[in-house]
Amino acid sequence: MKTWLTLAIRQRYWLRSYLxxxxxxDALPNTTHCALxxxxxxxxxxxxxTQNVDGLHHKAISHVWNRNQLDSGILELHGTLHRVHCKHGHDVSRNIFQDRIxxxxxxxxAYALELEKTGNRPRTNPDGDVVLEGVSYDDFVVPECPECLMDGLHNTNIKPHLVFFGESISQERKRRSYEDIEAGSRLLIVGSTLATYSAFRLVKHAIELQKPVLHLNIGPxxxxxxxxxxxxxxxxxxxIRQVTRAVLGTSAVQDNIIAELLRSGIVKRPPPDHSDEDYSTNRNTADMSSS
Ligand SMILES: [Zn+2]
Known part of the structure; x- marks a missing residue:
């Protein structure tokens, strides 16, 4: 199911997301991303x-993996913030769309540049937007899709590649997620409450297939x-980094790429803000690794 937004909602969404x-x-992978x-x-x-939409698993390994390896090795269950598409399927990188905005x-x-300069940026929530108070969105222009324009269509119905709250993941992505579970001998779940059904059903699927499941998570x-x-x-x-060193043994030291990955990653993450609604928080702190 795809929900396309009214103009007023699009203006509000894209201004908050633009900022x-x-x-x-600019976010960098943390030590867990790099160890994985x-x-x-x-x-x-x-x-x-991954239930995350920040692309950090890609960033952690993209310097040593090619596009095919990335596509087959990492499934972003709920999509990504780094690409956008119009209602007619024209796809573009987020950076290009940001430039159009x-x-x-x-x-x-000018306002965004000022925020960068002063370091006074509002906090970005896990879904990639900011909260703006007392702002009118009426004068914000959502750029038209240039490819639609070449077909004579004026189209500002443009979305990031995200599964929004209330939407279902595509059949293709659902099929792929089951396939990934089936291909693995076991399932390791890292940092997820499994609140979203799209993730929880994969755990149930692994159990049905009698695969061992290990779940690392704080709290219920x-x-x-x-x-x-x-x-x-x-x-x-x-x-995860310590376990990785133990599992990989000598190659954790002797393989330069692995050794470098195990030295990499930011240590501190921004403190979570529990004022966000659960769906965002849960969706963006979860990884499921199948092997
Ligand atoms: Zn288009």
Missing amino acids: GYPPVR AALQYASVIPRII SAANPQWH SRADGLPGVQKVDIASGDI
Whole structure:
């Protein structure tokens, strides 16, 4: 199901997202992303299914993996903030779309530059937008899709490649997620409450197939008490890196790429803000790695 937005909602969405995107664009993988990348590179974890939309699993390994490896190795269950498409399927990178917004809205572009300069950026929430108080969105111009314009259509119905709240994931993505679970011998779940059904059903699928399931997460989750799920109440933090070193043994030291991945990653993440609604928070702190 695709929900296309009215003009007023599009203006509000895109202004908030336009201002919220630079920190998402500039974000760097943390130590967990990099340790999982090391396990992927070493073929211990061939596939990752992520509920995150920030592209950080890609960033952690994109310097040593090609496009095909990225596409087959990482499934973004709920899409990505880094690409947008119009109602007629014309797809473009987010950076190009951000530039189009800047060109169509010089006053907001100047405002964004000012925020960058002063370091006074509003906090970007996990869905990649900011909260703006007391702002009128009426003068914000959502750029038209240039490819539609070449066909004589004026179309500002443009969305990021995200599964919005209330939408379903595509049949293709659903099929692929089941396939990833089936291809693995076991399932490791890192930092997810599994609140969204699209993720929870994959855990159920793994259990039905009698695959061992290990779940690392602090606090309660939807899978608690499910037979077949071994739960460890722990933050992934440095644990994943330590486990990766233990699993990879000498190659963690002797393979330059793996050694570098295990030295990489930012250590601190921005503190979570629990004022966000649960769906966003849950959706953006979850990874499921199947191997
Ligand atoms: Zn178009």
